[in-house]
Amino acid sequence: MAEGAAPRVVKEEALPGGWVRLSFEPIAPDPALEVMELEEAQAVLTVLHAALLAERPEIRVLPPARFQLLGEGEEWGERRLRERFQARFGGMLLSLPEDLEQSRLYQALKLSPRYMGAGVREAARELFGSPVFLASVSMSIAVYFGAWLAPEPLFSKAFAVTLTAALALTVGMVEVANLALACVRLYWESEAAKTERELEAASEHFGRAVGGTGLRVLVMVASMGLAKATPAVPGGGLGALLGGPRYAVEGGLAVEAAATATVVANRSLILSGVATGEVAARLCGGLALCSTIEGKPSGSGTGAKLSTRYGSPHTRQNPPHNEAIEKELAAREAAGHTQLRKNKAQLDAQDKRVLERGTTGGPRFRKPDVSSLRPDGVRHNTNYVSNVRDLRRELDAFEAMKRLDPEAIHELYLLDGTLLRRHVPAGVSLP
Structure with missing residues (x-):
């Protein structure tokens, strides 16, 4: 979307039983999102590594490709990463071995950057060269993108519902769905691969399907497994990779603890346990999207009142x-x-x-x-x-x-x- 352009208002339709359908009118791809610079990839890795290592500073990323607790045999990094992803997204939808690095999915992901477009290839090589990023993407596919196997994917955990809505409002439902289907295809093709050539073919299919926008969404989902906040993008930190929101729900969107989401064939998003319009505006305090999972709003957007108790606003734009x-x-x-x-x-x-x-x-x-x-x-x-x-x-x-x-x-x-x-x-x- 052009700098400063207003988001496209999403068509909203009330359905029986308290459900709400959000329909996303297709928008031309944003050229700015189709390119990722090497510096952006390096920033992503700094954030992901910091998120994983913050609780146990003695953990380090070690060659050749393993992150573990120094001085001990336990691979604390992988175990803790699994725990975080499952706590946020729910149980495993696709099976992965205990040692993520030995999975065919992990190996196929590692090969995929060579088949990506010139605008993202160098950044992708940087990202997919990190064991933390590869493991996070592998877990993202197993606990989130795996839901897209169903003809009409269903998300029943409020965290996943909020993330799906946030990504849809930011880049569009079609873009998110296309990435999800590419991830699911990669999983099945890599799992079925019996030879190096077949594994390489799976990587090629994935690499050619993932453009700049898809890579950015992949980064966001992988980072949300390690994040401390409820997902609300775009926003601060890695959310800025996706730029400004391309869509908006009039009055905002509040996701409650019992929310569920279904993506139907025409790529509209059907939600329950959410509030829109004036109710959402009250719950979210003026934010475009918020989650009330813990009984209070959290999220990011515009329109929030600026606090000035300790001085003038740091910036009115943020x-x-x-x-x-x-x-x-x-x-x-x-x-x-x-x-x-x-x-x-x-x-x-x-x-x-x-x-x-x-x-x-x-x-x-x-x-x-x-x-x-x-x-x-x-x-x-x-x-x-x-x-x-x-x-x-x-x-x-x-x-x-x-x-x-x-x-x-x-x-x-x-x-x-x-x-x-x-x-x-x-x-x-x-x-």
């Missing part, structure tokens, strides 16, 4: 980023922090402005999104990444802030709470 800052500052105030600063020049523990000396063509100082002074006198700085395309810049800023004030705590997060980087000075503990 309400979720502003709200993340305000929420963090409120938590720190409750914990006894002082000198609560929102998007202001970096200070050290002695309240002196920290400047970059000798820089050219850039800022003389950094502006952490959140900065405060802990009760023990330690400065605590935090930044958030809204757009994955900005990840390299944000990582550079993190390193600069750490270099300028190594005695402070520095953190970098995605908006969904995924920790990307953290620096804690020696002798300092985190609560």
Whole structure:
């Protein structure tokens, strides 16, 4: 969709029994989504690796292609990844061996980038060279895309319902369905392969079927198995890969805990346990799409009221980023922090402005999104990444802030709470 173009309003039809049908009028493909840069792929891997390793920092991705707990034989990474995906999406719909890397599906996925188009091939090689990404895609096919085997796929877990609706509103139901069918075909052809040539043929069919938009959707589904937030894309972090929403439900769409979704033959989406129109607007607080799975809305979109308790809006174009800052500052105030600063020049523990000396063509100082002074006198700085395309810049800023004030705590997060980087000075503990 052209920059700034309004989303196409989805046709909405009430059905007996409280069901709602959403019909998506076809839209010409967005050329911007059909290309993926190498830098975008590298940013994706940074996020996925951080999400998997955050809870157990002693885990590392090790050659040749295995991620495991250092010093132990247990392949904690694969086991934990399975647990996360099944907790979010539900049980396995397609069987996979305990060792994901030994599955024919995993091996076929690894070969597929060579058959993808020139606009995405280099980025795909980067992505499919990561065991974390390959394992996440394999699990995505087993627990989510496997549902598309049915003539009319049914999703009964609210997480999967929300993700399906979010992807449909973002890129269109046809695009999501085409990717799902390509994934299912890859699974069956790779499982049936008896020779290397047959496995290669399965990879070729998949690679040629997946364009830039499909690859971006695949990234989103794989990342949602590791994410901490309810799926609502587009939005911050990896959601930015898909750009702005191409479709919208008038008044918004609220997905409730008992929601179900069915995709029918004409690629319309039939939902139960959802609210639209004025009811959705009240539940979602002005967001285009939200989930009320835990009794309160979560999601992303436009129209949300901007909080300004701790300072002027970080940006009016990105309400979720502003709200993340305000929420963090409120938590720190409750914990006894002082000198609560929102998007202001970096200070050290002695309240002196920290400047970059000798820089050219850039800022003389950094502006952490959140900065405060802990009760023990330690400065605590935090930044958030809204757009994955900005990840390299944000990582550079993190390193600069750490270099300028190594005695402070520095953190970098995605908006969904995924920790990307953290620096804690020696002798300092985190609560």
